[in-house]
Amino acid sequence: MPEPVGITSLPDQRYKIVSKEGATFTIMVAGESGLGKTTFINTLFQTSLKPHQDPTERHNKFQSAQETVEIGIVRAILEEKNFKIRLNIIDTPGFGNNVNNNDSWTPIIDFIDDQHESYMKQERQPLRTNKKDLRVHACLYFIRPTGHSLKPLDIEIMQRLSTRVNLIPVIAKADTLSPAELDTFKTRIREIIEAQDINIYTPPLELDDPASAEHAKQLIESMPFAIIGAEEEIEISPGKFSRGRKYPWGVVEVENDEHCDFKKLRSLLLRTNMLDLVLSTNEIHFENFRSTKLGADEEENEDELKEELTNEKGEVVKKPSITKKPRRLHNPKFKEEEDQLKKFFTEQVKAEEQRFRQWETNIINERNRLNQDLEEMQLKLKNLEEQIKKLQLAKR
Incomplete structure (x- = not known):
């Protein structure tokens, strides 16, 4: 054998x-x-x-x-x-x-x-x-x-x-x-x-x-x-x-x-x-x-190539592109979190705007106070200058 x-x-x-x-x-x-x-x-x-x-x-x-x-x-x-x-x-x-x-x-x-x-x-x-x-x-x-x-x-x-x-x-x-x-x-x-x-x-x-x-x-x-x-x-x-x-x-x-x-x-x-x-x-x-997956990619590529077509008169006609449905990568919990974040963001913006308005009011008040002090100082300076002039005329 x-x-x-x-x-x-x-x-x-x-x-x-x-x-x-x-x-x-x-x-x-x-x-x-x-x-x-x-x-x-x-x-x-x-x-x-x-x-x-x-x-x-x-x-x-x-x-x-x-x-x-x-x-x-x-x-x-x-x-x-x-x-x-x-x-x-x-x-x-x-x-x-x-x-x-x-x-x-x-x-x-x-x-x-x-x-x-x-x-x-x-x-x-x-x-x-x-x-x-x-x-x-x-x-x-x-x-x-x-x-x-x-x-x-x-x-x-x-x-x-x-x-x-x-x-x-x-x-x-x-x-x-x-x-x-x-x-x-x-x-x-x-x-x-x-x-x-x-x-x-x-x-x-x-x-x-x-x-x-x-x-x-x-x-x-x-x-x-x-x-x-x-x-x-x-x-x-x-x-x-x-x-x-x-x-x-x-x-x-x-x-x-x-x-x-x-x-x-x-x-x-x-x-x-x-x-x-x-x-x-x-x-x-x-x-x-x-x-x-590959079939869907092929169809998408063909749609992109055939986006511009020529009619019987020889005119170029644009074909509306087929948009692929986006895949859902979320669940209802994410919607709840998104609403909470939007609410938190809105509250933060309101708080910042209120703080900014208060800060602006404080600046305006401080500017008015400083302007008033400046006017008082200018008035005092003017009075002093007049007194100096009177003293000089008295000496002559």
């Missing part, structure tokens, strides 16, 4: 390259405050990646009628069996906490688009060795466990996110619902997602691998994932500890499939579909943004 050529060693070579370079993975967590996003992230990676915010600061922060949605980034390097992964956690505190939540999703959408645009600009540079990639590979949207239905705000933001990122819906704090309520809630969410045409991430089915296909099918059937987060380990039996929560009626285990879908979600994110999340972000979402 002839000796093999050796092309089968390519996967081993590729494995060595990937093991040496490591990988970059970015997860975004979005949803209303108080749904356990920080706890879930720390539970997922079994380490305190993101510190918990002080409850007093959190409550003081949202006293305003409208609060800006902030974007928080946590970076970490995790290593397991000599393989390093550069992890980026994108948190969106403040979302859904406003009295008026119109356009509250704008900072989140803008952040995702900005990362695509930044990566596209780096691709155009002559040197591309030190590219910084902060594109979101998976977005976990946390749903409040109401047991009824999705809020209009949830539907709106999920529709916008699903066209830009791999969206994975998650039911937070699933231990607050009974199994029957949870199944009903999941069914309603699936129906709304289908009716509203929301594209959520679906693991690919590999038909040539029955075990992998069966696992992917289980993941698809479990969506939206019902999860429970817990950072502390509790004793579930003598000498056996597990992450979970202890209640008077019993113990809820995080890694128990009968209690929640945490293990399935972790498998989707880290063990079986991480590469597919990265590739789909690059090949689908980034390419869609890139083609849309």
Whole structure:
């Protein structure tokens, strides 16, 4: 039998390259405050990646009628069996906490688009060795466990996110619902997602691998994932500890499939579909943004070139230029701050004008006083001169 050529060693070579370079993975967590996003992230990676915010600061922060949605980034390097992964956690505190939540999703959408645009600009540079990639590979949207239905705000933001990122819906704090309520809630969410045409991430089915296909099918059937987060380990039996929560009626285990879908979600994110999340972000979402962006730039350039046209009589006619709709880089909170600044500026101007008028009045009064003193001195001088003249005439 002839000796093999050796092309089968390519996967081993590729494995060595990937093991040496490591990988970059970015997860975004979005949803209303108080749904356990920080706890879930720390539970997922079994380490305190993101510190918990002080409850007093959190409550003081949202006293305003409208609060800006902030974007928080946590970076970490995790290593397991000599393989390093550069992890980026994108948190969106403040979302859904406003009295008026119109356009509250704008900072989140803008952040995702900005990362695509930044990566596209780096691709155009002559040197591309030190590219910084902060594109979101998976977005976990946390749903409040109401047991009824999705809020209009949830539907709106999920529709916008699903066209830009791999969206994975998650039911937070699933231990607050009974199994029957949870199944009903999941069914309603699936129906709304289908009716509203929301594209959520679906693991690919590999038909040539029955075990992998069966696992992917289980993941698809479990969506939206019902999860429970817990950072502390509790004793579930003598000498056996597990992450979970202890209640008077019993113990809820995080890694128990009968209690929640945490293990399935972790498998989707880290063990079986991480590469597919990265590739789909690059090949689908980034390419869609890139083609849309470059197509819009091309149309804009063509409009500028065709701005001057010639009619049938040979006369040059200027075509009205098409103005591109400016992108909104603000939310209602900025309008409130702008009004406050305008009010403060107006008050400062009035105060300065009043101070200037007082200063002008004081100067006029001082000038009048000095003029009066000058007249008195001139009168005294004139009297003295007359007295001198009288004395000189008397001596003669």
